[in-house]
Amino acid sequence: MTPNHDTVRDEKIQYHQNHVKFTGARRTYFLLWSQASSGLIFLKHLLRTNNRMTINMFKQFPDVALKGEAETFETLLSQPNVQIERIISTGQSSPPDFWYCQQQSEWVVVLQGSAGLRFKNEPEARILNTGDFVNIPAQCQHRVDWTDPDGPTVWLAVHYGLESDLK
Numbered sequence: 001m002t003p004n005h006d007t008v009r010d011e012k013i014q015y016h017q018n019h020v021k022f023t024g025a026r027r028t029y030f031l032l033w034s035q036a037s038s039g040l041i042f043l044k045h046l047l048r049t050n051n052r053m054t055i056n057m058f059k060q061f062p063d064v065a066l067k068g069e070a071e072t073f074e075t076l077l078s079q080p081n082v083q084i085e086r087i088i089s090t091g092q093s094s095p096p097d098f099w100y101c102q103q104q105s106e107w108v109v110v111l112q113g114s115a116g117l118r119f120k121n122e123p124e125a126r127i128l129n130t131g132d133f134v135n136i137p138a139q140c141q142h143r144v145d146w147t148d149p150d151g152p153t154v155w156l157a158v159h160y161g162l163e164s165d166l167k
Contacts, residue, residue, distance in 0.1 A: 087155040
């Protein structure tokens with residue numbers, strides 16, 4: 001069986017029985033069909049808009065983040081039992097007396113800026129600066145006391161393993 005093809009800006013996308021093959025100028029990428037439904041649409045959009053596979057974590061901020069109006073959460077990758085997000089904070093903090101208590105564990109790193117992260121069982125907030133990371137176990141109550149008011153705080157968060165999967 002001959003696969004179907006698409007060509008976008010001289011990049012070739014081949015549709016096979018169980019995967020999609022994307023051949024670019026320098027690399028070849030494969031998307032399994034479980035990834036292809038959303039990944040392929042994203043891939044075609046990416047090729048049409050900027051003809052590159054690289055996304056810069058410090059550019060293309062949403063308008064509300066640029067204006068400091070709201071904290072933004074963008075899913076970069078979502079697979080069973082793992083989700084990777086870019087979070088952009090511009091002086092935001094958790095509401096008073098609010099504690100996050102998530103079903104999944106979360107590993108988070110500050111890529112730019114700084115923040116105060118407080119755990120309910122600790123008397124002081126942990127100060128996170130660029131490059132600092134922490135693992136937050138599932139069901140661990142925590143909150144953001146503050147984020148840098150003078151510029152964006154860019155976080156990379158990896159949510160993984162449902163609590164029931166970890167037992």
